[in-house]
Amino acid sequence: MKPSIAAEASSPEVAFAHSALGRLLLRVLADDGSSHNKKTLANYLLRHQMRVTALGIEELADSCRVSTATVSRFARDIGFRNYAAMRGAVADTLQEVLQPVEKLRSSIEQRRRAAPVAESLEYALANITTTASNLAQPQIEAVVRKLTRARTVYVMGFGLSSHLAGAMVQHLQPFCAHVVEVVGIGGSEVAAGHLVNISEKDVVVAISFPRYTVDCCRLASFARDRKAAIVALTDSPASPLAALADHLLCAQSVHPVLPSSNSTALAVIEALAAALMVSNRGNVEKAAQLTEVIATYLYGKR
Structure with a gap:
């Protein structure tokens, strides 16, 4: 395996989000003062850069269900002379970010004859390496503080992310005051019931990877409206969850065959659990006590 491909494994969407134009659009999404139409346009540009380069102003307006005047005003508000100038900037940015992605795609095509198992594991290694280099320690520490102080931590993941939510709940339970797995057996209806009394004293950990689930975003928005920390x-910073988050943990999930890979997400969950475990003396003591309690249930320990 070649960890050197890690720097090239970002999708165009992720790379675009990290460009100067992408960061500008992300600021529009994060700004509570931005109108719904501005956020709709910013989100569309972040998610559909390639399509935007081929759309006229009327077509973009139709796609976002806004007027052409709104599109023109949006282009001026973010620093461009007109829509054509903004579309040109999207095309230029996309050309820059596609160069390493096309190089990776070419490399992938050359390795098609390799065993798919080896290829999948190579991507997992690249994803984890890239995520580790981009995930800052202060981000983890801020999340640990939120989890430690929360009255209740609600962990939410639908579909393929549900097992990630279950793993996180298992890791957090010994060290948080109260942890609730939101989705459970009953799906969206049960999840909504769990969140009905949520408040500013609580934290929601929302987990979603491609393909993203609408329910996860809707319930995260519900919790945010009630002042819970998200x-x-x-x-990716372009994920629909990103705009809702007080704290964003990105786990690169590129996979050559599957819609996304969850290996990096599990690694981030384990890293967060480790940071929480050693964050204070009380948690270290709890971990020691837990080890003693479960020791009698382990094979060969009786």
Whole structure:
């Protein structure tokens, strides 16, 4: 395996989000003062850069269900002379970010004859390496503080992210005052019931990867409206969860065959659990006590 491909494994969407134009659009999404139409346009540009380069102003307006005047005003508000200038900037940015991605795609095509197992593991290694280099320690520490102080920590993941939510709940339970797995067997209806009494004293950890689930975003928005802190574990700053998050943990999830890979997300969950475990003397003592309690149930320990 070649960890050197890690720097090239970002999708165009992720790379675009990290560009100057992408960061500008992300600021529009994060600004509570931005109108719904501005956020709709910013989100569309972040999610559909390639399509935007081929759209006229009327077509973009139709796609976002806004007027052409709104599109023109949006372009001026973010620093461009007109829509054509903004579309040109999208095309230029996309050309820059596609160069390493096309190089990776070419490399992938050359390795098609390799065993798919080896290829999948190579991507997992690249994803984890890239995520480790981009995940700052202060981000983890801020999340640990939120979890430690929360009255209740609600962990939410639907579909393929549900097992990640279950793993996080298991890791957090010994060290948080109260942890609730939101989704459970009953799906969206049960999840909504769990969140009905949520408040500013609580934290929601929302987990979603491609393909993203609408329910996860809707319930995270519900919790945010009730002043709960939102920790989003997702794949990209362009994820629909990112705009809702007080704390964003990005785990790169590129995979050559599957919609996304969850190996990096699990690694981030384990890293967060480790940071929480050693964050204070009380948690270290709890970990020691837990080890003693379960020792009698382990094979060969009786």
